[in-house]
Amino acid sequence: MKSQTAFSVTASACATIASSRKLLAAAVLGASLFAVAPVPAQAQQAAKIGFVSTERILRDSKPAQQAQAKIESEFKKRDDELQALANRLRTEAQKFDKDAPVLSESERIKRQRQLTDMDSDLQRKRREFQEDFNRRRNEEFTAIIERADAAIKSIAEQQGYDIILQDAVTVSPRVDITEQVLKALGG
Template sequence: MKASHRTLVRNLAATLLVVLLAAPTTALAETRIGVVKLNRLFEEAPQALALQRSLTEEFAPRERELRSKQEELVALQERLQQSDGFMSEDERRRVEQQFRDGQRDFQRTQNEFMEDLNLRRNERLGELQRLFIAEIQGYASSQGYDLVLVEGFIHASDALDITQQVLQVLQRRHQGG
């Protein structure tokens, strides 16, 4: 979650809390409040687990390619270390150049891989966050909640925690679709 979004959520929660505290006690007693631990949804929801699996599958070929390049570099480095006295000066320079070129190529490829992986992960996490928010809103509406807080709170009684119920809705949706 972006810092600006968290700040907005915290400010909104603080404002709503002030409004609720200023409301007459009868209105406050009738107010139904729930709390959702979004990080738990990201860890346990089947949609989050499926996202992780799909990212792993999507990027596995490139990760294998990186590992292969790294193994080639290690082999070249070992060849250089073991070649003292067994390799001509020209051959040694050629292998050293090949090693340096391989290191540069590996670093570039690794950086591109990490950038692509992070970009894709962030895109998918954004989609997942939107899904979670929609499900939380739907659950809260169907169960008659007046206010549902997501993170950004200092303390909440376990009695207010509806994370498990939202998680069950997400599990049913995942099984059904």
């Protein structure tokens, strides 16, 4: 498809979806690491911590790939129409450039106005397309995040994790459980 920028999952989209989780995870981690209440000797063991890459879930999971394909097919017709309109505008602009020296002043102004109107229409349709596409992608990815959260909670309960973080600056592969979550999501 020609509009690759419209169909790419960006890191900023993942960051937007996960930004509230960062604050919650930091607060929970801070509270658990700096608790001031005395802990009984039996409970004094290292906390089991895991990490899940939200970006990888939204890029590599089977549901994310299916959602991406579904969205692309839903928007393909509109994308093709935008490409056709852009090609028509380009053709008309080239024709105008070629004909401009022999056109009368009134005809030249009329065709310039037509080209400006076509360009404005194209820009408006592109903005609407991008807004609709982003809204639809966010709907699909929100559902995937909810499924991933359920899978993460299940893994945490089954394997006894005290905390699972979803965003971090650096992560040891030893605590990265993203592959387990991907498998739980079917891919």
